[in-house]
Amino acid sequence: MPELPEIQALVDGLSSALVGREVASANAWQPATVKTAVPALSDLPGRRVSGVWRRGKLIGVDFEGIALVIHLMQGGRLGLAKTTNTRPGRNVALSIGLNDGEALRLRESGTEHRANVHLLVDSDLAWRLDPGTDLVVQLHLQPSGKPALLQPVIGFYFGDRPATRTP
Numbered sequence: 001m002p003e004l005p006e007i008q009a010l011v012d013g014l015s016s017a018l019v020g021r022e023v024a025s026a027n028a029w030q031p032a033t034v035k036t037a038v039p040a041l042s043d044l045p046g047r048r049v050s051g052v053w054r055r056g057k058l059i060g061v062d063f064e065g066i067a068l069v070i071h072l073m074q075g076g077r078l079g080l081a082k083t084t085n086t087r088p089g090r091n092v093a094l095s096i097g098l099n100d101g102e103a104l105r106l107r108e109s110g111t112e113h114r115a116n117v118h119l120l121v122d123s124d125l126a127w128r129l130d131p132g133t134d135l136v137v138q139l140h141l142q143p144s145g146k147p148a149l150l151q152p153v154i155g156f157y158f159g160d161r162p163a164t165r166t167p
Helices: 004-018
Strands: 023-028 051-055 058-063 066-071 076-082 092-098 102-108 116-121
Touching: 004 051, 004 058, 004 076, 066 076
Parallel strands: none
Antiparallel strands: 023 092, 051 058, 058 066, 066 116, 076 102, 092 102
């Protein structure tokens, strides 16, 4: 899994390379990588990249009101490549084609394919929790029949703008 300095360097490089460029196409070559249905990848073409950011180990790419949030997990790699007229290699999970012949590609090495992508409307990125609010988490487990160590993790990410949504 890439560590924070590597992710920050990636975000800095992608920010200078992507901001202002227009999306020509968006394809999920491994459909299970995209974890949300609304907004759809098909909403990205025609929008310009307005920013690239990082929250913890999540990478975000803003497309004029829609945020693409990426978690690389262990084998995910994100970078620019030349656009081709054919399907890219088998390790390409997601490809965002730009109007100048390059594409932002999420690649996964290995066979586990755990990297994931969420598309969110900018206003859906943060929820405001008032003081005294209870946060209830429900965990669903699938028994495997073998002893297993449970290590659930809950991540909190803090925004740089006040949240307007409430639960």
